[in-house]
Amino acid sequence: MLVAGNWKSNKSFNEAKEFANALTSMPPLPDGVEMMIAPPAPYLAALGSTPWAFRLGAQNVSATGPGAHTGEFTADMLQGCGVHDVIVGHSERREGYGDGDEVVAEKVNRVLEAGLRVVFCCGESLQDRQSDVHFDKVLRQMESAILHLPAEVMDRVVVAYEPIWAIGTGLTATAAQAQEMHAAIRGWLREAHDEDIAGAVPILYGGSCKPSNADELFACQDVDGGLIGGASLDSVMFREIVDAAGRAHAAQVEATSAA
Ligand code: PGA
Numbered sequence: 001m002l003v004a005g006n007w008k009s010n011k012s013f014n015e016a017k018e019f020a021n022a023l024t025s026m027p028p029l030p031d032g033v034e035m036m037i038a039p040p041a042p043y044l045a046a047l048g049s050t051p052w053a054f055r056l057g058a059q060n061v062s063a064t065g066p067g068a069h070t071g072e073f074t075a076d077m078l079q080g081c082g083v084h085d086v087i088v089g090h091s092e093r094r095e096g097y098g099d100g101d102e103v104v105a106e107k108v109n110r111v112l113e114a115g116l117r118v119v120f121c122c123g124e125s126l127q128d129r130q131s132d133v134h135f136d137k138v139l140r141q142m143e144s145a146i147l148h149l150p151a152e153v154m155d156r157v158v159v160a161y162e163p164i165w166a167i168g169t170g171l172t173a174t175a176a177q178a179q180e181m182h183a184a185i186r187g188w189l190r191e192a193h194d195e196d197i198a199g200a201v202p203i204l205y206g207g208s209c210k211p212s213n214a215d216e217l218f219a220c221q222d223v224d225g226g227l228i229g230g231a232s233l234d235s236v237m238f239r240e241i242v243d244a245a246g247r248a249h250a251a252q253v254e255a256t257s258a259a
Helices: 013-024 041-048 075-080 091-096 101-113 126-130 134-146 151-156 175-192 195-200 211-218 235-258
Strands: 002-006 034-038 055-058 085-088 117-122 157-161 203-206 225-228
Touching: 002 085, 002 157, 002 203, 002 235, 013 034, 013 041, 013 235, 034 085, 041 055, 075 101, 085 101, 101 117, 101 134, 117 134, 126 134, 134 157, 134 175, 151 157, 151 195, 157 175, 175 195, 175 203, 175 211, 211 225, 211 235, 225 235
Parallel strands: 002 034, 002 225, 034 055, 055 085, 085 117, 117 157, 157 203, 203 225
Antiparallel strands: none
16 A cells, blocks of 8 residues: 655645654654655655655656756656656646646656656546546546556556546545446556556555545555645644555455465
8 A cells, every 4th residue: 555645835844844854753664654745846855864664655746857858857857866767747737737637648758768657637627527527538638648658667657547537626436436437547558568467566546635524535546546635734643644555554464365
């Protein structure tokens, strides 16, 4: 299970350091759970110089390599700053900052070429869901960014299903809605690659995931953790979600050993 926090454009630098210290001084992570924090980009180099209890994530990366690209930062630069994971294709970037499918696919390539892990976001709008095209929409996003990837890099791919209508709205997909989309994504991975890869790629749920609904979401067979926005800004709440992932993992282990 992976619980990843996306802070978006929130927290001062001092607040970020306090949060990192608070999270690191909490009890060790539950078995089978990884924790990631993606702070604002200006904090990455400073945070990346200390080994924390969590993986360090970036919220964005350039689609280009080095050169005359004012304001951009490359995947290699992130790697050099101690970043482990990079979020690519978040709907806020797709909708507000021109990250169309081609740009997203290029960013995925750059992250993987730099040896980092990508957290690839996909998800449908409310209108897509109401028009019953949500599966097509999500699987088309998968196709444009993930289909061309060779099997050797797939162990550094994480998929985050984030229904746009649930992000920051307080609305959450029901466990059944999350599970059916995650199962569709897993099925797509099986077709595009194979059973082993489909089973190994973590598929996170994102969209108003919080301590009160994390247990139910994480108990779904194909939900392997969460990408958390608002609830990742509070270290205690975030840790509660991490603990929920620990309970889900323990339940899976028990079910597997009983089978
Ligand atoms: P939210 O954001 O948890 O605030 O809905 C999720 C995300 O955008 O990753």
